[in-house]
Amino acid sequence: MGSGVSRLTIQPGPRIVSSCQKRESMHELSIAASIVESVTESLAAYPGARVKEVRLRVGVLAAVVEDSLKFCWEITTEGTPLAGSALVVNMIPVVLHCEACGRDAEIEGVHSFRCPSCGGLSGDLRQGRELEIDSIEIEDPEPEASGIAGPDRVEEQT
Amino acid sequence: MTTRIVELRRGILKKNDELAAGLRQQFTSAGVLVLNLVSSPGTGKTAFLEFTLRELLARGSRAAALVGDLETDNDARRLAASGAPVRQINTHGICHLDAEMIGKHLAGWEGVALGGLDYLFIENVGNLVCPSSYDLGEKIRVALLSVTEGEDKPLKYPTLFNSADAAVITKIDISEPCGFDRELALHNVNEIRPGIRIFETSAKTGAGMEDWLGYLAEERAARQATN
Numbered sequence: 001m002g003s004g005v006s007r008l009t010i011q012p013g014p015r016i017v018s019s020c021q022k023r024e025s026m027h028e029l030s031i032a033a034s035i036v037e038s039v040t041e042s043l044a045a046y047p048g049a050r051v052k053e054v055r056l057r058v059g060v061l062a063a064v065v066e067d068s069l070k071f072c073w074e075i076t077t078e079g080t081p082l083a084g085s086a087l088v089v090n091m092i093p094v095v096l097h098c099e100a101c102g103r104d105a106e107i108e109g110v111h112s113f114r115c116p117s118c119g120g121l122s123g124d125l126r127q128g129r130e131l132e133i134d135s136i137e138i139e140d141p142e143p144e145a146s147g148i149a150g151p152d153r154v155e156e157q158t
Numbered sequence: 159m160t161t162r163i164v165e166l167r168r169g170i171l172k173k174n175d176e177l178a179a180g181l182r183q184q185f186t187s188a189g190v191l192v193l194n195l196v197s198s199p200g201t202g203k204t205a206f207l208e209f210t211l212r213e214l215l216a217r218g219s220r221a222a223a224l225v226g227d228l229e230t231d232n233d234a235r236r237l238a239a240s241g242a243p244v245r246q247i248n249t250h251g252i253c254h255l256d257a258e259m260i261g262k263h264l265a266g267w268e269g270v271a272l273g274g275l276d277y278l279f280i281e282n283v284g285n286l287v288c289p290s291s292y293d294l295g296e297k298i299r300v301a302l303l304s305v306t307e308g309e310d311k312p313l314k315y316p317t318l319f320n321s322a323d324a325a326v327i328t329k330i331d332i333s334e335p336c337g338f339d340r341e342l343a344l345h346n347v348n349e350i351r352p353g354i355r356i357f358e359t360s361a362k363t364g365a366g367m368e369d370w371l372g373y374l375a376e377e378r379a380a381r382q383a384t385n
Binding site for chain 1: 159252
């Protein structure tokens with residue numbers, strides 16, 4: 001090569017959707033399975049209800065990749081009362097409690113656990129590790145067939 | 159159609175967390191100090207643990223280990239050479255250990271009772287991501303990092319390092335040929351987990367292992383004092 005080589009630039013790689021279909025990396029898949037199990041349990045109180053949406057609160061330190069989780073969602077919910085539901089992931093930033101200045105402050109990213117006000121290091125996390133189901137949106141079954149039945153309408157209950 | 163929002167506010171890994179809480183209670187009442195060792199594959203967890211077990215036994219302590227791998231019982235065989243009871247957990251593809259696996263393997267472990275142990279080590283599957291989400295009921299989570307891995311490992315895997323109670327740098331006998339920047343590594347660990355105890359060790363030469371063993375003894379004594 002001549003002098004044409006300038007400097008190496010870092011190019012963004014292809015977006016990795018997920019490898020959760022491979023058993024070697026099934027972290028998000030097992031998380032998804034836990035969500036389905038948990039929501040299904042809660043549905044016992046709402047017989048016949050269909051889940052439209054599942055909303056999560058996921059801390060940025062929770063080691064869960066949103067894209068991977070969403071990728072696994074369809075496979076995991078198939079054949080369950082959650083089939084066809086949307087997954088909404090609300091990422092929760094880290095909040096540190098700073099011993100030095102006594103304040104709670106949100107930090108940007110997860111590469112330095114320093115108070116944004118005074119620069120002091122803090123190991124006291126008040127937020128950012130969440131991994132929870134916040135709420136679900138459900139659709140109750142119609143008591144009787146009405147004129148506005150959709151194509152996926154479930155059979156009338158006996 | 160009527161739709162409504164149902165507030166659940168429930169931990170996704172609630173089942174694991176509950177099982178882990180149960181284990182933690184068992185460990186506390188048995189007075190055994192439980193440590194969960196987490197690192198990338200190849201950091202030297204097994205060599206570090208081999209050394210630790212051998213020394214603890216030589217000093218009259220009662221120690222045992224559960225070791226997780228996707229496949230093979232190679233690590234269990236290596237560790238068993240120390241004379242300590244060792245049990246292999248094969249996860250067959252799962253990238254982390256969970257509390258249920260620990261419970262099951264403790265239950266069926268012939269000749270080993272928690273009450274008869276001072277220390278129980280759990281060597282997790284080599285992985286710096288997934289094990290951080292799964293509580294195993296341990297008292298101390300140890301994050302290991304070798305000098306061959308790069309000083310920025312804690313920055314790349316903050317979730318794990320931030321949840322650790324102690325950090326161990328391994329293979330310091332080869333830090334020079336590796337061009338390992340010790341100050342930078344210590345700085346990075348401290349940025350992610352301020353104030354954490356850091357041990358710089360070599361399982362080959364024994365460097366730093368005295369400090370580590372001293373820490374274990376302190377923690378074990380503290381555990382007994384709280385019982």
